[in-house]
Amino acid sequence: MKVNSRVRLQFRIQSGVFLLLFIGLLVALAWLSNRYPLTVDMSANQxxxxxxxxxxxxxxxxxxxxxxxxxxxxxxxxxxxxxxxxxxxxxxxxxxxxxxxxxxxxx
Structure with a gap:
């Protein structure tokens, strides 16, 4: 299958949107972890x-x-x-x- 310029452009746009969504998810997780800190004590005797x-x-x-x-x-x-x-x-x-x-x- 040949990849023409239109398919290549769609792939780049799709990759860019995915990258932006991924970065947005990381920023949201960082904000949530800062806003609502969670600590877990996994030691045997607490x-x-x-x-x-x-x-x-x-x-x-x-x-x-x-x-x-x-x-x-x-x-x-x-x-x-x-x-x-x-x-x-x-x-x-x-x-x-x-x-x-x-x-x-x-x-």
Missing amino acids: RNSLSQESQRLIESIELPLEITLFVSPINQSKPLLETLFERYQQRQPNISFQSLNPDLYPD
Whole structure:
């Protein structure tokens, strides 16, 4: 079968439309993943999840709660603590926290 210029043009248009739709799908997925973050804890003992007791306690908080975390930037526990408090924030929007360097804010 010979491919003439009209068939070639249709193929290019079809390829371009497919490419635009594919890029649009990727952009939509990126936007959705940023807007609605999803985390899945697949560890055997649910180490990366909040316990049922913690979830009940967090959900019972009605007033705004501000948590100040005094931890040195060189402390190896800092990322773990910040991740833990971010999980609290995801469950309860009334919770806010800030991480401060105790060397810069000794009071």
